[in-house]
Amino acid sequence: MLMQSQLDIAGTLLGTDGPAAKARTSTGSREPKAASERFWYKLGRSAVSLFTRTALDMDVQWHGPLPEGPKILAANHPTTTDPFFILTLLPEQTSVLVTGGAFEVPLFGPYLRNAGHVPVLRNSGGATIRQATDLLRSGRTVAIFPEGALSPLKGGIGFHRPRSGVARLALSSSAPVIPVGIGLQEDRIRTVAVEMEGGQEEGRFYTGGQYAVTVGKPMWFEGNVDNWEYVRLVSGRIMQRIERLSQQSALRIQPTPTIVPSPATGLAAWAAA
Numbered sequence: 001m002l003m004q005s006q007l008d009i010a011g012t013l014l015g016t017d018g019p020a021a022k023a024r025t026s027t028g029s030r031e032p033k034a035a036s037e038r039f040w041y042k043l044g045r046s047a048v049s050l051f052t053r054t055a056l057d058m059d060v061q062w063h064g065p066l067p068e069g070p071k072i073l074a075a076n077h078p079t080t081t082d083p084f085f086i087l088t089l090l091p092e093q094t095s096v097l098v099t100g101g102a103f104e105v106p107l108f109g110p111y112l113r114n115a116g117h118v119p120v121l122r123n124s125g126g127a128t129i130r131q132a133t134d135l136l137r138s139g140r141t142v143a144i145f146p147e148g149a150l151s152p153l154k155g156g157i158g159f160h161r162p163r164s165g166v167a168r169l170a171l172s173s174s175a176p177v178i179p180v181g182i183g184l185q186e187d188r189i190r191t192v193a194v195e196m197e198g199g200q201e202e203g204r205f206y207t208g209g210q211y212a213v214t215v216g217k218p219m220w221f222e223g224n225v226d227n228w229e230y231v232r233l234v235s236g237r238i239m240q241r242i243e244r245l246s247q248q249s250a251l252r253i254q255p256t257p258t259i260v261p262s263p264a265t266g267l268a269a270w271a272a273a
Helices: 004-013 019-055 082-089 100-104 108-114 127-137 165-173 228-251 263-272
Strands: 056-062 072-075 094-099 118-120 141-144 177-184 189-196 199-206 209-215
Touching: 019 056, 019 082, 019 108, 056 082, 056 228, 072 082, 072 165, 072 228, 082 094, 082 141, 082 177, 082 209, 094 100, 094 127, 100 108, 100 118, 118 127, 127 141, 127 165, 141 165, 165 228, 177 228, 209 228
Parallel strands: 056 209, 072 141, 072 177, 094 118, 094 141
Antiparallel strands: 177 209, 189 199
16 A cells, blocks of 8 residues: 555656645645735834834833733724734734725735735625634734724714624634723824725824823633624623723823713623623
């Protein structure tokens, strides 16, 4: 009986691929893509790090050490620039869930795709969460904004009710959730209309000023991802922690911004009960 290695050699001589050859081809095809993603990610992160060091008064406080391995960063979302600023928190490559329309913006979209970020597509049937879960299982850290939209800013930093994505991601992957609360100077936000997905959307850009971030302790969850009530409970608990951390960040901003009570607070209180 021929050994598998002999079959592979024979297949190569005959112009066919044995299992080992196929595995080598598959691995070889993934390695250049991973290397390319790391290059573009590091290039972008270096540019953002330079900007945060020179243009922002960035103040980061940690409630404790973070676990090794892939994690889920979950933050509030007062500005369009938050996804890039939070990349500076961790040394490892992090894939951010970004609105799908951003991937259609010339130059910027190709960068997002090449750097390994994840498009959030409407009516995707769960494809976005599956892609992010696969990344976590492969060892990649993922960042998500549970509100699913920019946080409301009406007389202060508010919060939307959380969507189900962060809970589904945590329950599907078993990765720890790292809650992150952002506080900033509202009067330093620059609002512009951005063409996206065939229409205009509000873009909020933070180009200078105080930017406070509080990173909370890890949260672990397990349970049935198909149990909607439980998913809602988990989402509420995560959002409650994010709200508290954001309030701690806001207190370090001078002058102290107003925190607006929101529907998310009521949900968080229900979730904690």
